[in-house]
Amino acid sequence: MDERSALAALAETVGGAGDDAAVIDGLVLTTDMLHERTDFPAGVSRYTAGWRSIGASLSDVAAMGGAATAAVAAYGAPEFVPEELDAFVDGATDVCEAVDARYVGGDLDHHDEFTVAGAVVGRVDDPVYRHGAAPGDGVYVTGTLGRTAAAIREFEAENADRGNTLFRFEPRVAAGRALAPVATAMMDSSDGLARSLHQLAAASDCGFEVSWDRFPVDSSVDAVADGEADRRELAAFFGEDFELVFTAPDEEVAAVRASLPVQVTRIGRAIEDGVVADGEPLPDRGYSH
């Protein structure tokens, strides 16, 4: 069973597991596991690992329209090197501070492979789910696409500093809160923009019509992409970016746009069914963890 089938099976069993985070009793709770082999390529600093591990869960809270309160991490490593641990905690602390949350510690465990599970709790009064998009809504994305894909290329090229910079991201918690009153459906783009659109479409029972030339591709992608096809691959399919993908009536987005702390780009609109880019079906593929 692959991860998507397994997650679908989980969602049938457990309420809320089909969204970015679980909402219960006014609280939002989420966890993400990252580990060396698949999530931390050579060159990733422990500071960046701390930032990114906690950031992934903060992004889930953002996707529900919640405020982030506190984060913990379970840190598994073959050995506990004080400088590495300090750097990890610094990264976790800094990403929390960036979104007005607090990193409050966690668990340590001897593990053959460097493995981190972050968990974040937040509060949410009026959660935004993946369902709720309706034909006619605009479909939008925050920030830019492809930073993580570009980071991986930079790590491969042994440009570790550049890779680490691109690998850290600001979780869109403030934007998510500002968008919550107007967004009809929302999720983060961690599986890639294309797959996110398919997931929103499936949950909302609608479709999307988008334009490739509207996608806000990060300038870092242009620096590493090998032609237009590769550029599209990195921006729309690679995934592991943590931007918000959401739908909303266009006039309502216009009304809150000035209060948003980040650029928001309209990439198309919701339709009755099908997910198409410039009239062609947009493949349902993306990052599989």
Next chain:
Amino acid sequence: MDERSALAALAETVGGAGDDAAVIDGLVLTTDMLHERTDFPAGVSRYTAGWRSIGASLSDVAAMGGAATAAVAAYGAPEFVPEELDAFVDGATDVCEAVDARYVGGDLDHHDEFTVAGAVVGRVDDPVYRHGAAPGDGVYVTGTLGRTAAAIREFEAENADRGNTLFRFEPRVAAGRALAPVATAMMDSSDGLARSLHQLAAASDCGFEVSWDRFPVDSSVDAVADGEADRRELAAFFGEDFELVFTAPDEEVAAVRASLPVQVTRIGRAIEDGVVADGEPLPDRGYSH
């Protein structure tokens, strides 16, 4: 750096990391990582693994005197076998139901070694910390000691059913809440009773005087122990039980005892300094993860 030194270093950096769980803004948040090599010996079912992974974090909430609200798990495994995943979710769900909390899903990750990180959020108005014990307080423990040690022996003897039964435990959330108004200091016994007493003593700047014959040793220990020295080892040093160890004025414990959902045993009293059992120093050793 061993785990205790690393945790101590973490505690210096991060507020709250020195206690069983972090308390912030009326919420209590905690995480624990368990994995195959050190936490799940051969014979442990996925149902038990789900129960125990989440139970460990529920126990941390109990140790703070909190109410548990919701739990998530990050589940890492080489492959996702539907029956295993279902059994894990059932175990996680059932341990939550046992303490009036809800299991609300989590994350899946391909991982070479079966690895689980549970996280639990709860609410706490008046948290109980490890500091606060004072000379003259009684020192108490809930339930019985040594079940996990006995379980390991049963797994080694290939008595998997017996091992699994002993490996599951009821997190003492209800007891923790009932004790919170009277306990002066509290933690769970996951590092073993002996080490827990040393940790309470260090945090509270006091000592303890206890009696071996008052320790509530589980009957399962008698079934596997090889003589009295081994029995003591399993009951007081092996650890990974999840009972509450706490201090309180004796008359206040007497006043709430009838309302407690579990047996509570007075094993001695707090003194000025030193941790002694029957007049002999009690070694500060126990479970290291």
